[in-house]
Amino acid sequence: PADKRIYALRDVTGTVESLPLITASIMSKKIAEGAANLVIDLKIGSGAFIKDMKNAKKLAKLLKTTGENLGQKVKVIFTNMNAPLGNYVGNSLEVLETIEFLKGKMPADVEQITKALAIQMLNLTGIEQNRNKAEKMITEVITNHKALNFFKNFIETQGGDPAVCDDTSLLPQAKYELNIKSPATGYIKNIDSQAIGYALVDLNAGRKTLESKIDHSTGAYLPYKIGDKLQKDEKLGTVFANNKKTGKAVAAKLAKCYQLSAEPIAKQPIILGES
Template identity: 45%
Template structure:
């Protein structure tokens, strides 16, 4: 068997066999298949797609390429959440701490940023000392102690995905349903969790731009989850504008802390409480989602979720002072530059992916796989879709370590529309169970 023949088969629109997919995954893990051939197959999959059977086979082979965590020693229903990625989407961090505060174990294995979207691990690494790579034994020990740990996949958890993930980011093959499904589910199945909620983003700032594509991805994920006997559901939520106000690693950690103090953006808290309600039911702590949502609101506003976050940060080597003094602990940008509105009216459009690109160009995201991130930079929105604005009033603030940001200003002006009226997008479109 030759890799070039597998590439040719998929490029020609043929369905890959189990043996061909196994050969590909084995070659990625061993390093026998060079990056340029892996990238060629990823591009062929991007254009030609995969059947349901191919998607399931790719997922399982990627999962089987490494170890399977045994979390049976952790008491209770292990519940996890994953997002398909969006601009300003820091949901996983405060949500995990909220659910853990309910006494539900949350063993969360997360990823880094892809393209214009931020990654949970990148945000957490903005906290000095925070370790996203810990041993399996320490991972289990911490979940037992804190009901929570958020880490990256170890070298032995879905190692094929770890290599493919990095190449997808720099070959523009991120927004492919079979590749997204395989990446998410191979890690989540291998992580040994019992129940999983997937937040499938849709719109300009998401990898799935249309509701139809988002539903197709959600169904693919649900089918794979049910196929392995996992409690599973998916929500489809909006990403036509960024979630919350902050975009950028340190800025998003600070906003997460604000939320856990009861002062977060309304859209972010609504999404966290909604998803948390489902996770509370899955974790056998609530009988209905409404009851679960009420429990989530309580732990946010009584400080228990903040305590849960502080414990996780401390036990993973991070500086717990970030809770009380985020500005003193987190990296800070040298310049804060406001972007004034050119006209008065109502914010009608904020193209989320382009705002994400602006943050990336400031240094907050990766243009190449080996790029070093500047955790301090980013953007904080002062206005969201539907908000009134006066001429000269700041639309947003640019956090930068370079004083001259005319290129960023132009990109942002080109992608923010002020009009007489606006239609505010829904936050949550539907659920698929």
């Protein structure tokens, strides 16, 4: 509860990217929980707090030193956040995608990162050192829905309704779905993930001030990644909004977040390294 208030304050005072405060926020909760082993997904890129590998390594060192000084085993995985992870951006929309993932509908980037983190955790805890066997264990708990049932338990323990896992229409739903059109023909060269986040604040998917109320139903569906080809005016994605006029304005902003090239662009790696 205290960290939630402190983070809300950081959110509106320009201190979200402070490395010491990030370290304090992450590690205080993990230490309080009594976690003996910790695998951290440290995102780098335009959509992350950390923009480059130099600062990522500084933060990783702070996180590892803090944990190890208090008896924790800590592993940091560096992952690419130059494009939104998965296909959805927004509060209930990302919960929806999580539920779909646990039912076996897995976007390639989410699957790669999730399995990489889970394999490291199985290794760190000594449960399974062999990578192939660890990955097989992860696939099995998704296929047999054990992971989904654990997620239902998490929701119920925190006072939520686990029925959303069986009927996702129970999640907050926006009134309007508005198309985002590709600004040109070409290959996606760059996605300004930070600008996407700022644009969605106009839909109240994030805070503008400390007192701002979050609209959990709003957000966007953005399935295209760097290297994908688009045609001019092709449907680039969808905005979910409760105000049609604002939704259209956000759709126009989101279209401008995509930089296209006439030449083919190589796909970017998702896993950038580890520490």
